[in-house]
Amino acid sequence: MASEINGYGKAVEAIKAAILQAQYAAAKSTNAQQLRLYYAIGSFVSDNTRCGRWGSGALKAISEQLQREMPGLRGFSGRNLYYMKTFYEEWSNSICPDGVSSHSFAVATAKSSADPDLSILQSQLQNLQDGSREDFVSIGFTHHCLILTCTKTLDERLFYIHKCATEHLSVEALKRSIKADDFHHQGKAPNNYLATLPRSQQALRAINAFKDEYLLDFINVEELGVRDAEDVDERVLEQGIVQNIKRFIMTFGRGFSFVGNQYHLDAFGVDQYVDLLFFNRDLNCLVAVELKRGPFKTAYLGQLSGYLRVLDDYERREHENPSIGLVLCKDMNRAFVDYIIQDYNKPMGVATYKTSVDMSSELLDALPPIDGLKALLEGDGD
Known part of the structure; x- marks a missing residue:
């Protein structure tokens, strides 16, 4: 030796x-x-x-x-x-x-x-x-190692490098982003932003702010007291999101601040409640999110459009841009949503979500253990 x-x-x-x-x-x-x-x-x-x-x-x-x-x-x-x-x-x-x-x-x-x-x-x-x-x-060497381990193409690697650099992601947050496959979902939600927002730059920022699918793997149905995944309704999802609001904001994207859930709107004596209301600093506008447990329905856009009208007339401040809406549902026919959403004059998009019950054990175990990545640069073994 x-x-x-x-x-x-x-x-x-x-x-x-x-x-x-x-x-x-x-x-x-x-x-x-x-x-x-x-x-x-x-x-x-x-x-x-x-x-x-x-x-x-x-x-x-x-x-x-x-x-x-x-x-x-x-x-x-x-x-x-x-x-x-x-x-x-x-x-x-x-x-x-x-x-x-x-x-x-x-x-x-x-x-x-x-x-x-x-x-x-x-x-x-x-x-x-x-x-x-x-x-x-x-970005750090540990971030680079995770990106190299879990991605293959140059475009995908550059996407996550840019995301880490601009959003200052921790290794844990980067792991969640890769597991959610943000590269293939970012900026692809069906929407009408280009037709409804007053400035093209604002529309492009809105397009890039939302994904077409969100991974809500932090929502544990059993912990929320629901025995059957089929019984997961909007309030259960909302409860899970509110309990993990920091995780949801990290999943949702950069620049979002939580305003409230079941946010009360009162116009002409009619009470309405927005499931989740955010403010996005980059877009400088309120963002209303409606949660739906089933597949997309056209009626959801009408409901959300009404919320946005009230938000703009009664809640929006003078320096803020028009409010934006997002329907978050379990499933959608993308071609149909792209077709139907263009008839609405309020800026809206539609996205789907997955929770932990929708993920196979193979997908949950797909990424390398975080402990091994944290050990990088520590010199603790060969």
Whole structure:
């Protein structure tokens, strides 16, 4: 074993030099430097494992020697070195489709320690659109690992990277977003926003604010005292949402604030009650949500349109935009909803939802355990 460790001495020295250089520049841009370091180490590890110079025990041996030579070092277990290799290989393949090789690790580590240059990753990111470059280096390595593990296409990965960067998602929140398949549902709810909102920019923001399906997996029917899933009605759903309003807002999207449930409207002496009322800061408007336990019915749009008229005339403030409505139902014929909703002059959309009772055990277990992802960068095992 001793001879094997000694055989990796040069590798340990190269990685150690890169670590020290990155630590020197950490105060200026900690996360970006960390990602560049991991990408550079991943390139180095990939080159040596791919060509067969290193055997199956190499990463563990290198990690153990690094720990001895740099006591207290965290995040460089054999397992994490493998994640760095994956990080490099996945992204070098994704953003260098023409096969252009990255800068060598040796060049990166040979730079002056007074001005360390670990911009291997940044040079590769020039192939991405401008916004994606800033998003990429602003989220943590654990987020990147989760995205790489659970998604396959470049567009999907860039979507979740942007979502993490702009909404400051925790790892738990990112896991929920991926499980809800937000990439395939965002901005696709049937709606009439372009025809009913006064400005196209406002309409486009509204379109992107809502999904065509919401995963309400935090609603546990048994805990709410309902024995049969078929007995789940609007009030039961509402109760589950209100009890978990923070989770619902995170599911609903960025910029939403909860105003109230069963919100009382009184116009001409007629009492009406909105199931859930929100305010969206990005849209600068009230958002009324009507919960329906069954499939979509045309009458739901008429009911919601009436609520929006009263909200605009009696509740909306002078500086606010027109109120928006959303019908949240169990199922819908999308083509029919797209067809029928255009006859209404109040801005509305329709989306469906799923609860935990609708999810198979395979889907619930599809994502990797969060404990394993939290262990990243902790150096607790190989």
